Amino acid sequence: MILFSSRSVVLSVYYPQIFLILTSGSYLALSSVVALGANIICNKIPGLAPRQRAICQSRPDAIIVIGEGAQMGINECQYQFRYGRWNCSALGERTVFGQELRVGSREAAFTYAITAAGVAHAVTSACSQGNLSNCGCDREKQGYYNQEEGWKWGGCSADVKYGIEFSRRFVDAREIRKNARRLMNLHNNEAGRKALEDRMKLECKCHGVSGSCTTKTCWTTLPKFREIGYILKEKYNDAVHVEVVRANRLRQPTFLKVKKTRSYQKPMETDLVYIERSPNYCEEDSSTGSVGTQGRLCNRTSPHADGCDLLCCGRGYNTHQYTKVWQCNCKFHWCCFVKCNTCSERTEVFTCK
Secondary structure, three states, rough: OOOOOOOOHHHHHHOOOHHHHHHHHOOOOOHHHHHHOOOHHHHHHOOHHHHHHHHHHHOOHHHHHHHHHHHHOOOOOHHOOOOOOOOOOOOOOOOOOOOOOOOOOOHHHHHHHHHHHHHHHHHHHHHOOOOOOOOOOHHHHHHOEEEOOEEEEEEOOOOOOHHHHHHHHHHHHHHHOOOOHHHHHHHHHHHHHHHHHOOEEEEEEEEEHHHOOEEEEEEEEEEOHHHHHHHHHHHHHOOOEEEEEEEOOOOOOOOEEOOOOOOOOOOOOOOEEEEEOOOOOOOOOOOOOOOOOOOOEEOOOOOOOOEEHHOOOOEEEEEEEEEEEEEEEEEEEEEOOOEEEEEEEEEEEEEOO
């Protein structure tokens, strides 16, 4: 699984002088990246598989977009799991590449899917905006006319096929070990990209006298990434427990099948799959990627995952009282000032022991 940090993090770690340019308000142009030298940049990024490093060197303009897409996936993961015991907080911390979850759990399935989808989304968007070389709008749709429905392709259709293929070539290149986890990761990568492809939207513009819409021009657009996050979260809830089927001769993992079935039933391509049950994530454990729930804010009255009973794993919680102060009842007086009262209230927050 690739987990780049954002553009600023990538470049501030290795090229602080470029980071200063970025923070001053300028945009890092392709020429700046190329000027640094693809070999220098790509050799400085830790954790790249050989095929990923080769892609980085041949397409240095794309490496920043890939990083932004992976960071978008991490951010969405943290949003979707913000109330859970596992809140995706360990991904992308302190390093350019986030740590892989060692347990082949539902949580690992989600992180792979959302990251692969994020890279595909970012690459597709960059192509549509003209920010990447060798790609642009979807040429297959240009000029085609749908006579039955009275509309034709026009505008700039997002080339999601290109984005998905680029994500497949780069993200999947990290899976080099021939084991069950590789099959699981590749399946979830593809499920994430499939969720993006299936949610592409059709937008149209009417033409005709006074907006009569005698003809329409239509194009495809990317969905909001938050929508992909919700879809993959539902698939996480319904994730399928699978096991590996090995070839008779070399005993190498060949494909995945649904566990506890006598037949060789394969999971659907849109399913998220896992090979190991999830730890409870109550205590800190680096071997499972758990940061524990100690110190997490909880809701004392909620019966759901964010409630103190569940989130704190039965350890109890601490109560913190403080006074919240803010300006209120503000009124504009002629001329010309605003007068406000100072309001305050005593409030409590609860954190897990």
